[in-house]
Amino acid sequence: MAVLFVVDDDTDHLAALCDLMQAAGHVARGFSGGAAALAAMETPPDLLITDLRMPDMDGQALLTAIKAGAGDLPVIVLTGHGDVGHAVQAIRAGAEDFLEKPYDASHLVAVVARALAARATRTEVARLQQIIAEGAAATILGASRAMQAFRAGIAALAPLDLDVVITGETGTGKELAARALHAGSPRAAAPFVAVNCAALPEAMFETLMFGHAEGAFAGAGAARPGKLEAAEGGTLLLDEIEAMPLALQAKLLRVLQERAVERLGENGLRPVNIRVIATSKIDLQAAVAAQTFRPDLYYRLAGAVLQTPNLRVAATDIPLIFSHYSQLAARRYGRADPPLNFMLMQHLKDRVWHGNVRELRAAAEAHALGLYDGRGDDVPMLAEETLAEKLAGFEKREIAAALDRHRGNTLRVADALGLPRRTLNDKMRRYGLISDG
The missing domain is CATH 3.40.50.2300 (Response regulator)
Structure with a gap:
């Protein structure tokens, strides 16, 4: 209720x-x-x-x-x-x-x-991410040379009180690496505060990041600390920092240089003791050259730089990672550990994983429920479908995936799929993706 x-x-x-x-x-x-x-x-x-x-x-x-x-x-x-x-x-x-x-x-x-x-x-x-975070370093899986070198880099940097930039393709575990750096540092007992820079509303940036005094603006209410103060003594993760507008980068740079914040509506500075880790899907040095990222902010953040390996360079780790996450999912859903055979493993290694570990993990969890239609003998195969059935199945999967990406917001889904909203709602009803009562 x-x-x-x-x-x-x-x-x-x-x-x-x-x-x-x-x-x-x-x-x-x-x-x-x-x-x-x-x-x-x-x-x-x-x-x-x-x-x-x-x-x-x-x-x-x-x-x-x-x-x-x-x-x-x-x-x-x-x-x-x-x-x-x-x-x-x-x-x-x-x-x-x-x-x-x-x-x-x-x-x-x-x-x-x-x-x-x-x-x-x-x-x-x-909740599940918190469980993972408690053993973050242990969940950076892989025995390949690339993954071993990456873990060694984390182990070397974790104890040092340096700001770090982590770059890598989507789904390669940049936030997991950031949590591992925090967990292995002297700041481990203090807060780890993550900020999604891509979702920061520009109009609310100073309030959210720096905090505000009581009554600083209409509806402000009691004084509130911002994200930087919330991370006091610990680590602040600036996720997808490449999405932060240049004007906001300048405001952030000033705070990081001074290691002090001024709450909205106050005149005094409040010192902050934090370690900053920034993640990016793109090469920030290339963004600096393209003038979409401030060079002074980059050099302030890049006390050290780590790059997360993608599954192309860590292909030998694919069976290990798939097995790990399928077993975790099976136990979570009360299932027996799913069998893995040669044909399935070969299919996994031959497939191109555009979403890297995130996509591989989703496939592993589907496999634990008997839903992954790979080429393994252990995976149930569907009966032959008509072309219309295949098209309907594809359409249903695409709409469901878009609903997940946009958190069920039908306006955004309709825009992303290029459909009128009424047409989208009709298709959702047809495929059982919406209830009328």
Whole structure:
């Protein structure tokens, strides 16, 4: 049973919407304005539904304030006719989804259920990642020369209080390497704080990174430390730093040079004692040459540089990594360890793994459930399908993968797949990817 906040200045609509959510099995608390809902956030809900146009604090301002605090709280925005442009802005600011009034009640119930399920999945993934993080160094698998050299590099750098840049292709374990550096350092008992630079809203950068004083801006509430202060004594991970705009790079550089932050609304500096690790999917020196990354920030961060090996240079490790993750998945789901044979191993080594270890791990977990359709004798093969069935299967897998990538946000999925939103919803119903009730 989920707790929902429902915000609308129209009292009749607010009451009807709360009744609908109660009938769907949730606990609904109604608020006649954004300020009242924000004041009740001391005990945050599982999801919030808000109207966009309201006096005083509108839905957009409420969304911004929520994302500055409880950033993972799913927010669904309801809009009137002609407000779709504003709703798109809300999506870009972090809203989970939006519905235009008048909306279909069963569709809203389905959207709420999907958003709650997506959040539950993210929470579970975070829990599993924490388990992995506790033994981070041990989970950097591989016996190849490339992986042995990489582990040796981590072991050599971990005790040194140097800032480090980790580069590598997607799925090669850059964050895992960062956690291993932290775990092997004298800072291991202090916090490890990860910041996804690609998801940092530019307007909220200073508040999120540097913190703010009490009442520094409308809706600010009590004083809050930023990410840098939260990492005090420990390690700050700047993930996908290549995505940070140049203007924000300049602000970050000043703080890293001084090792001190000035909270928004304050005049004094607060010293911070942190180690900074930055990860990037691209060569930052090439980005410097292309003038998309500040050279002074690069040299400030690059006390040392590590590059994570991809599976092309560590191909001999593929069977070991696949076996490890398939066994872990089997135990997690209460299954027997899945058998591995020569044909399957050969297929794994011959396949091109564009997503590297992340993609290999997904295949291993599917194998543990008997769902990986590789060429091994131990893998169940499907009966011959018609062309129409194959096309439908492909379409369903692509839509499901896009829903995963975009956390169930149908607006973003429709845009990514080049489909009208109504067409996408029809296909989702046809393939059982959405519930009408």
